[in-house]
Amino acid sequence: MLQVLIVDDEPSHVQGLVRHIPWAKLGYLIPLTAESGEEAIPILEAGPVDVLITDVSMPGMNGIELAAEAKLIHPDIQILVISGYNEFEFAQEAIEVGAKGYVLKPLKLSEIERKLTAFRQTLESITQINEQTIKLKEIVSDSQEMLKDTFIFDILEEEPMEEESLNSWCQMLNLPNQPSEGIQLITAIIDNYSDSSGSDAQSKLMLGSALLQSVSVGLKDLGNVLVSKTRPDQVVAILINPSIDKRSNIDKQMRFVQDYMSNSYGVSVSVGISRWGYEWREMNQIFREVKFTIADVRQSGNGSITYVGNTERKAFEDYRMQENMLPDLLMLAESDDPLPLVDKVGQTFKELENSGHNMAYIQSLSISLLGELSRKVWQDTEEINFLNKRAWHRLLDCKTIDMMKDIVIDYIRSASMLVRKERSLQQHHLISRIVSSMEEQLPISMTVKQLAEQFHISAGHLSVLFKKETGLTISDFVKNLRMKKAKEMLQVPTIKIYEVAEKVGFQTPAYFTYQFKKNEGCTPQEYRDRFYV
Incomplete structure (x- = not known):
């Protein structure tokens, strides 16, 4: 609901408007009232007023002067000026000071209602625009933060950033391509993070966010600073071209971060402060130096502030x-x-x-x-x-x-x-086990892939090892194994040739006869006849 202020030195005019306009129906609260411009100013200053209805001609501060003051206090206020016919010369002045409506006496309530409806629509549009503007600012702000996070992540990667990409980032974030006064990197890590907040994911998230905010607040007065949470328990800040006097405050501000995290969350924070760099391309190396130094120092205790000097670099x-x-x-x-x-x-x-x-x-x-x-x-x-x-x-x-x-x-x-x-020796035992398995499984013939899976070895490696150990490929070895078994069975006269073929893994006696003759130089029957001569 919108708020109206009616100002007129004639109380009857004021009360007439208050009583006869359907304020609630039009989207307004019961109006505030004043009988002079001087009386109206404190009301305007005391709280939000959306619409001002004022008479032009009043003792002391007139309606034009009041409208001008109201615009200064509430820039979006909608102003309706009331005047008599002999005061029409004030119309131009009213428009100049920002009045959006001008009505003549005697007043027509329908005209006032139309003006109020138009004002409400205008104010709703203004509110919508303001809300969208605020959202846009938030989106832009969030986008900037996301861009900074992405830039920090990329610049700390082990692979150096391409020159063209680096220049583009610097331009987008308004950063110097060549930091003349230097860059310093600060890393803050929550000690014993996995134990500090149990398994509560929300608590861990709050803990990491608190570290990010405390570092951001602690370093905000040191000049151009990029701050990002690079891990749930780790925050990285990059100081760009800080002045000499501000450099001396780094230690003090990071102790503030440590004290805050300790007092508010009961955790200690280890801090590493890098050497000075003068090119963005150094950042990945500098970051690794800081991480290594912190890790080394934390072996003997937590909660320290450590500087990377020549000894640490070495x-x-x-x-x-x-x-x-x-x-x-x-x-x-x-x-x-x-x-x-x-x-x-x-x-x-x-x-x-x-x-x-x-x-x-x-x-x-x-x-x-x-x-x-x-x-x-x-x-x-x-x-x-x-x-x-x-x-x-x-x-x-x-x-x-x-x-x-x-x-x-x-x-x-x-x-x-x-x-x-x-x-x-291991390979010899493995191939021996595979050979035994192949002999036991006749007439079934397993593929190289099946054997490899059974003995937990790759098919390619098995083929190489088998050939190295036996001098034969697996398929040739299986063929020889079948022939050996077939010859043993052919020496038993009660076993028919088609039974031999089946028992050594051949689908048909004819194919068995073909392979046997190809391998042994005679048919199975000729081999049997020769054996019993």
Whole structure:
């Protein structure tokens, strides 16, 4: 319902309008009233007024002046001005100050009602436009936040962003292509997140949102800041070109975040603050340095604020070298031939020495390599464990990098030899089991795929192993097996030839005779006759 204010210095005029207009039917509350412009101003200021009906000619502040003031207080207010014939010269002024209607005395109630109906429709349209505008602003705001989240996710990816794509993002988010004063990345992680809120999904969601909001509020005064929740328990903030005095407040503001999360939710938050970068392309590297540093520090306790300095960067580089190197070496170890792995290990030791890594680091890396090879590639057999422990003790006593290299290579060669023997033995037992199964299942002949499924091995690998072990393909082996069984049965005169054909898996005696002669050089009957001569 809309609110009207009627202002006239003649009370009878006011009461006439109040009594005789069907306000509720037209969508209005019972009007407010005033007898002067000066009396009307406080009413306008006290609360929302949608429509002002005012007489032009009043003592003191006239209707034109009141209309102008009302527009300042309520810009969307609809104004209806009432005047006599001798006051018609005020009409132009009323329009100029924003009046939307002008009626002459004596008043016609029907005309007033038409004006009020038109005002209501106008106000409803204005309300609708305002609501849509607010929604649009919210959508744009949400879209901007989504864009920022997407940008942060992309910029932190391990693969560097293409130059054209980066420029497009910077333009869309109004970011500098080249941050001259630098970029700093802050990562905040909720400690023990999985235990902090039990299994309540809503509580976990609230906890992550609280961290996001606290970081956003805590850093909002530090200049241009992008903030995003990159994981349910992790928030990342990127400070862009902050001034020197604002940089000094980072530590203070992140302690505010920690205190807030502790006091409000009973959780601790670990914070990592990166070194300074000067290109967007550095962000993925910087982010990984921060994550590694936080993870390392959290091993000895939670709730710290840690800065990534030269020492932390060096530790991360060592970790990354190990992280990148070990998978390549483990892949080479899958081969039966140890030479590629031996060559790669020799090359790696040379690179480590040339990079200036100390003995302790190379020693640790060597022991890690031996452990990974033993567990993930060579299955921790008793013999492998013995070689591993012996090499591990020898590495601890090493005095030079060359000695360590020789010990690792010697371990690889010895372990590879044991593994090859073990694999060969396992393959021999596997093929023996398969052959026994094939003999037991005659006259049924299983396909390579069926045999592979039965013995949990790929069809291709089975074919290769079978040929390597027996010298025959599976189909040739089955054919020979049938012929061998057939010859054994043909030596028993009471078994008819068609029965032999059926028992060794041939569908017809004629096809059996054809295959037998092709394989043995004589028919089944000729073979039997020759056997009993």
